[in-house]
Amino acid sequence: MSEQRDLVLDIKNLTKHFPMGGMRDTRKVHAVEDVTFALPRTEIVTLVGESGSGKSTTARLISRLIEPTSGEVIYNGKDVLKTQPGGASLEYRGDIQMVFQDPFGSLNPAHTIGYHIERPLLIHKKVSGRKALKDRVHELLDTVGLGPADETAAKFPYELSGGQRQRVGFARALSVEPKVILADEPVSMLDVSIRVGVLNLMKRLAEDSGLSFLYITHDIASARYISDHTNVMYAGRMVEGAPSDTLVHEPAHPYTRLLLSAVPNPHAGLRTQETQARGEIPSLIDPPPGCPFAARCPHVMDVCRQIMPGAVTIAPHHWVRCHLYGDGGESPLPNAANSVG
Amino acid sequence: MSSSVNTALENAQTEVSTPEPPKNQPVRKAKRASGVVGLLLQNRKAAVGAFIVVFYVLVAVLGPYLVPYDPTQIVGRRHTPPSWEHWFGTDGSGKDVLSQTVVGARSSLATGFIVGSIVTVVGILIGMTAGYMRGRVDDFLSTLINIVLIIPGLPLLIVLAAFLPAGFWSIIFVLSVTGWAWGSRVLRSQTMSLREKDFVASAVTVGEGKLRIMLREILPNMMSIVVAGFFGAVNYAIGAQAGLEFLGLGNPSNVSWGNNLYWAQNNSAMLVGAWWTLIPSGLSIALVAFGFSMINYAIDEVTNPRLRSQRQTASILKKQPAKVRRSRATPVLMEGNGD
Ligand SMILES: Nc1ncnc2c1ncn2[C@@H]1O[C@H](COP(=O)(O)OP(=O)(O)OP(=O)(O)O)[C@@H](O)[C@H]1O
Ligand code: SF4
Ligand SMILES: [Mg+2]
Numbered sequence: 069m070s071e072q073r074d075l076v077l078d079i080k081n082l083t084k085h086f087p088m089g090g091m092r093d094t095r096k097v098h099a100v101e102d103v104t105f106a107l108p109r110t111e112i113v114t115l116v117g118e119s120g121s122g123k124s125t126t127a128r129l130i131s132r133l134i135e136p137t138s139g140e141v142i143y144n145g146k147d148v149l150k151t152q153p154g155g156a157s158l159e160y161r162g163d164i165q166m167v168f169q170d171p172f173g174s175l176n177p178a179h180t181i182g183y184h185i186e187r188p189l190l191i192h193k194k195v196s197g198r199k200a201l202k203d204r205v206h207e208l209l210d211t212v213g214l215g216p217a218d219e220t221a222a223k224f225p226y227e228l229s230g231g232q233r234q235r236v237g238f239a240r241a242l243s244v245e246p247k248v249i250l251a252d253e254p255v256s257m258l259d260v261s262i263r264v265g266v267l268n269l270m271k272r273l274a275e276d277s278g279l280s281f282l283y284i285t286h287d288i289a290s291a292r293y294i295s296d297h298t299n300v301m302y303a304g305r306m307v308e309g310a311p312s313d314t315l316v317h318e319p320a321h322p323y324t325r326l327l328l329s330a331v332p333n334p335h336a337g338l339r340t341q342e343t344q345a346r347g348e349i350p351s352l353i354d355p356p357p358g359c360p361f362a363a364r365c366p367h368v369m370d371v372c373r374q375i376m377p378g379a380v381t382i383a384p385h386h387w388v389r390c391h392l393y394g395d396g397g398e399s400p401l402p403n404a405a406n407s408v409g
Numbered sequence: 410m411s412s413s414v415n416t417a418l419e420n421a422q423t424e425v426s427t428p429e430p431p432k433n434q435p436v437r438k439a440k441r442a443s444g445v446v447g448l449l450l451q452n453r454k455a456a457v458g459a460f461i462v463v464f465y466v467l468v469a470v471l472g473p474y475l476v477p478y479d480p481t482q483i484v485g486r487r488h489t490p491p492s493w494e495h496w497f498g499t500d501g502s503g504k505d506v507l508s509q510t511v512v513g514a515r516s517s518l519a520t521g522f523i524v525g526s527i528v529t530v531v532g533i534l535i536g537m538t539a540g541y542m543r544g545r546v547d548d549f550l551s552t553l554i555n556i557v558l559i560i561p562g563l564p565l566l567i568v569l570a571a572f573l574p575a576g577f578w579s580i581i582f583v584l585s586v587t588g589w590a591w592g593s594r595v596l597r598s599q600t601m602s603l604r605e606k607d608f609v610a611s612a613v614t615v616g617e618g619k620l621r622i623m624l625r626e627i628l629p630n631m632m633s634i635v636v637a638g639f640f641g642a643v644n645y646a647i648g649a650q651a652g653l654e655f656l657g658l659g660n661p662s663n664v665s666w667g668n669n670l671y672w673a674q675n676n677s678a679m680l681v682g683a684w685w686t687l688i689p690s691g692l693s694i695a696l697v698a699f700g701f702s703m704i705n706y707a708i709d710e711v712t713n714p715r716l717r718s719q720r721q722t723a724s725i726l727k728k729q730p731a732k733v734r735r736s737r738a739t740p741v742l743m744e745g746n747g748d
Contacts, residue, residue, distance in 0.1 A: 177608075
């Protein structure tokens with residue numbers, strides 16, 4: 069499967085444990101546990117999961133804002149954690165860009181919009197000369213639909229709406245001509261009415277500029293709208309991955325089904341479901357063995373509480389981690405079935 | 410791209426797909442900084458404080474050229490009360506008190522501003538380094554900060570001042586050594602909270618270097634604290650210099666407010682009722698302190714609403730309790746789902 073595909077990013081067994089903070093507290097928050105997935109070139113892959121499932125942490129690990137506890141981040145065939153052990157190279161920084169979840173926190177209140185976009189252009193030497201710099205900034209602002217560009221460039225973040233700020237985030241990410249953009253819930257904090265606009269912007273960018281996107285969301289409807297492949301995350305673990313349509317029509321994991329059962333219409337997304345699910349997210353602090361979903365699963369079996377289910381491929385490009393599938397016994401190696409795009 | 414798209418979604422998309430254009434209001438020329446300065450100018454406390462401080466700065470700069478007598482020369486009889494000849498009277502050795510007060514402003518304010526600048530720069534360097542680097546660097550610098558904070562200030566001042574040769578620069582050195590820690594601590598904790606913000610992460614992902622992130626991304630967002638810390642340090646230095654000199658730990662031949670008081674005390678001004686030798690310098694110290702404090706209150710008033718909203722953002726960004734996440738849903742949706 070993965071052998072024939074041109075993978076720009078291949079994430080293997082990525083794990084991040086945060087220390088609890090206390091001096092003598094040796095417990096760890098298992099924010100991301102054994103996450104494996106791939107991002108084929110020029111595709112959009114979604115990471116879907118509810119709040120606290122470790123989506124942002126995964127994105128931060130890939131962009132190397134934080135260093136993983138273990139695992140591999142294979143970019144263009146090389147494990148960057150091994151080749152650049154001291155931190156990301158400038159080249160990697162240029163190739164992997166991130167759009168942040170909170171449009172109100174991701175722009176510096178002290179700088180103009182123009183400054184935000186000039187900096188990456190200067191750092192990565194994408195232009196030379198003041199005139200070219202200005203032109204490129206304006207061009208980028210136009211690309212993301214923030215015209216008239218010279219007016220926007222002179223503004224400060226507080227003068228823009230959330231949707232406009234998120235577009236600035238995209239312009240900034242695009243400025244360095246990246247290969248991959250990690251879009252961390254780019255629309256979750258925006259009004260419903262402007263979400264589709266930002267999603268369409270992403271779609272257009274993926275089609276026009278040959279970019280690959282990791283789209284992070286808690287809204288499975290938007291995942292299907294925008295992406296080729298969707299991975300479902302629960303409590304720091306990947307529980308299911310499938311082509312987006314397959315996932316919606318033939319969900320295999322009980323958690324995915326739960327997510328889907330309450331999608332009343334595309335706009336309301338998962339609200340009802342989310343509110344039901346709240347408070348039941350299992351603690352990530354040194355979690356017990358077994359399936360993390362066991363506490364909420366309608367199909368829970370004895371084995372679920374003892375053994376972590378392995379990944380089982382149930383259809384082409386469709387795998388699931390659940391004891392209802394496979395032989396219900398000890399898991400096969402996760403890599404084997406897991407690294408589907 | 411997979412093109413199998415839900416038709417409902419597609420319809421929805423065509424309805425709202427036009428990117429929302431930026432509001433076509435005229436670009437506001439006023440930058441943020443001038444916004445804060447503008448607000449300060451309208452603030453009564455700031456106006457009073459600035460008036461006092463500017464007055465004394467002018468006295469310090471121009472005064473020595475205008476004074477009627479040389480403050481170091483004996484120009485009259487001892488302890489004469491205020492008169493037309495000597496507006497503020499003469500001191501215990503017959504020197505003109507007005508001239509002493511005016512010329513003394515220069516030494517006192519210069520000490521204040523020099524120490525204030527040193528303390529602020531050192532505070533920024535150490536505080537921001539500790540807050541940004543964290544880990545072992547922070548452990549080391551924090552310990553240093555705490556030690557300096559814990560050591561009782563005045564005794565240390567006295568011991569240091571007693572060992573160094575008496576003089577203007579010795580006092581500046583002593584006050585800088587003892588004065589930097591408080592600002593460092595405040596800036597350290599502020600840096601720690603600002604560095605968690607997404608705009609810092611965003612700067613890292615585009616490849617900004619550490620130094621540039623500290624100076625250009627984080628520092629501008631705590632300018633109000635830096636400025637307030639500067640004025641506070643100026644105040645501290647003026648007061649502490651006067652205190653040391655009053656105790657006789659300065660260079661007594663230097664004309665400054667502290668030395669004026671020292672000489673007044675030495676010449677038993679209180680005993681002989683020569684209040685005019687004490688009041689001008691003493692009141693000047695109090696007034697300048699009052700002026701700087703007023704400016705600081707005003708800065709606090711003007712910037713606090715912003716600080717408050719920053720704190721809110723910070724707590725949302727701490728990405729902890731689920732209840733914060735609730736705010737993500739628009740109220741309309743929550744109602745629509747009837748939960
Ligand atoms: N620096 C940190 N220290 C300790 N725990 C952390 C840290 N960062 C994240 N976590 C924890 O890791 C878990 C996953 O957080 P993460 O932000 O990745 O979730 P998420 O899926 O992005 O959620 P959301 O949809 O709300 O953004 C959470 O329980 C969070 O408290
Ligand atoms: S492994 Fe068991 S508990 Fe987990 S999802 Fe499957 S059936 Fe439910
Ligand atoms: Mg997140």
